[in-house]
Amino acid sequence: MLFSKYATEGFFDEMFVKSGQPRPHYRALLERFKELNRRDFERKQQEVDLSFLRMGITFTVYGDEEGTERIFPFDLIPRIIPNKEWEFLEKGLTQRITALNLFLKDIYHEQRIIKEGIIPAEYVLSAKHYRPEFMGCNVPRDIYIHICGTDLIRDNDGRYLVLEDNGRCPSGVSYVLENRQAMKRAFPHLFDRMGVRPVDTYAADLLHTLRHIAPRGKDDPTVVVLTPGIYNSAYFEHCFLARQMGVEIVEGRDLLVRDAKVYMRTTKGLEQVDVIYRRIDDDFLDPMVFRKDSALGVPGLVSAYRAGNVSLANSIGTGVADDKVMYYFVPRMIKFYLGEEPLLPNVDTYLPNEKQDMKYVLEHLPELVVKSANEAGGYGMIIGPKATKAELKEFRDKIIKEPRNFVAQPTISLSRHPTYTDGVFEGRHIDLRPYILYGDKVRIMPGGLTRVALRKGSLVVNSSQGGGSKDTWVLFGDE
Numbered sequence: 001m002l003f004s005k006y007a008t009e010g011f012f013d014e015m016f017v018k019s020g021q022p023r024p025h026y027r028a029l030l031e032r033f034k035e036l037n038r039r040d041f042e043r044k045q046q047e048v049d050l051s052f053l054r055m056g057i058t059f060t061v062y063g064d065e066e067g068t069e070r071i072f073p074f075d076l077i078p079r080i081i082p083n084k085e086w087e088f089l090e091k092g093l094t095q096r097i098t099a100l101n102l103f104l105k106d107i108y109h110e111q112r113i114i115k116e117g118i119i120p121a122e123y124v125l126s127a128k129h130y131r132p133e134f135m136g137c138n139v140p141r142d143i144y145i146h147i148c149g150t151d152l153i154r155d156n157d158g159r160y161l162v163l164e165d166n167g168r169c170p171s172g173v174s175y176v177l178e179n180r181q182a183m184k185r186a187f188p189h190l191f192d193r194m195g196v197r198p199v200d201t202y203a204a205d206l207l208h209t210l211r212h213i214a215p216r217g218k219d220d221p222t223v224v225v226l227t228p229g230i231y232n233s234a235y236f237e238h239c240f241l242a243r244q245m246g247v248e249i250v251e252g253r254d255l256l257v258r259d260a261k262v263y264m265r266t267t268k269g270l271e272q273v274d275v276i277y278r279r280i281d282d283d284f285l286d287p288m289v290f291r292k293d294s295a296l297g298v299p300g301l302v303s304a305y306r307a308g309n310v311s312l313a314n315s316i317g318t319g320v321a322d323d324k325v326m327y328y329f330v331p332r333m334i335k336f337y338l339g340e341e342p343l344l345p346n347v348d349t350y351l352p353n354e355k356q357d358m359k360y361v362l363e364h365l366p367e368l369v370v371k372s373a374n375e376a377g378g379y380g381m382i383i384g385p386k387a388t389k390a391e392l393k394e395f396r397d398k399i400i401k402e403p404r405n406f407v408a409q410p411t412i413s414l415s416r417h418p419t420y421t422d423g424v425f426e427g428r429h430i431d432l433r434p435y436i437l438y439g440d441k442v443r444i445m446p447g448g449l450t451r452v453a454l455r456k457g458s459l460v461v462n463s464s465q466g467g468g469s470k471d472t473w474v475l476f477g478d479e
Helices: 024-034 038-055 082-106 121-125 175-188 189-195 202-212 235-245 303-304 329-336 354-364 388-402
Strands: 015-017 058-060 069-071 074-081 148-152 159-166 222-226 248-250 254-259 261-266 269-272 274-276 311-313 368-372 381-385 406-410 418-420 424-431 435-438 443-444 448-452 469-472
Touching: 038 069, 038 074, 069 248, 074 082, 074 175, 074 388, 074 418, 074 424, 082 148, 082 159, 082 329, 082 435, 121 202, 175 189, 175 202, 175 235, 175 448, 175 469, 202 222, 202 235, 202 274, 202 311, 222 235, 235 248, 254 303, 261 303, 269 274, 274 388, 354 388, 354 406, 381 388, 418 448, 418 469
Parallel strands: 074 469, 222 248, 222 274, 274 311
Antiparallel strands: 058 069, 148 159, 148 424, 148 435, 254 261, 261 269, 368 381, 368 406, 418 424, 424 448, 435 443, 448 469
């Protein structure tokens, strides 16, 4: 009854092949929801919303005039991924993070990929987050990206595409875990019946990954989460992960460096720190090396890192792989380092810094999505078909002035998913951010953050731009 008037409207819909015909892996869920009437459904939704409010599950919107913190909107209809589909995604994501780590090791050492002409040197050397001062610096176990959130979308044919790799400080995993708990409270008997894979080992897997990179000889390393503090948009998540792992959450003022070793101030005196899961960008980590005006970091931290007395996750300098221009070259990295064809394709991408691409981008700007190379959260981008003439002109000028700082992509019609909005179910565009851990082996949480563009027709799913989220169910089977 709840979906009797739902229409796919010609989009690729995750739940329905066409109106009234569910995909096989959604049938059991649909049967369960047929048992609910609208009042029952809304009551469950209200209970979940209230629990999020009580637990303070919030995020911060920078520049928002109505207030800095918001409850993260949550939709009660889960996104479901069958096992076979997930196995394919796991292989593709493992291939991708392996290549990215090999790339980072290479560019901070031999730079073979540049010398052999696979990636033009200018793109690497001009990347905003490239750290030439770390050339030749070895990192523990040769791992640079330990935690990665790779954004995936599906196009109108249902094909998965990689939208970007978040290899610095990817956020959102705490919402994945909280969404799952909320769904278990709302539908306690549904998970076993549906055969949904659990996600609750993530914190243990993360801690295992962090302990794996501890300085050698440390059997019981001290791990901490380093946060910028309460005004950061992901502060809730920083606290959540520290609590889940059973480690301390610290700010820069809680740490000090002596004799190239990092210590934490405690009520019992100083305690040496071995591994720091830092949620602070490179620029703010150490005022003695990077931004001198930063009060967020720890003076001397880089010297301790260089001396091998403390490990950082993710390593310094990983931001170069986070650059949206570098994303363009990831398929080449996979072929160069692994000798394999990429399993998960990129979205077609144009680099305005290339003469031919510049011409195309300027001629087709109203049809394209243009993104700044080093922005995130939906900031610094324009969706051509939705933009005004003034906005298009503004971006045209920016692209001409600073072509290296932009990429352009065709406007993809993201897949849609039934979402409860204003009393009815309607299709809303979604994406997916799986979380990948790289330690003694690659571990990928069976699920991820499904983000939803809550405004009808909008393609921007970011929470900072009014998006919400759904629980993501990966099944043990295919139906």
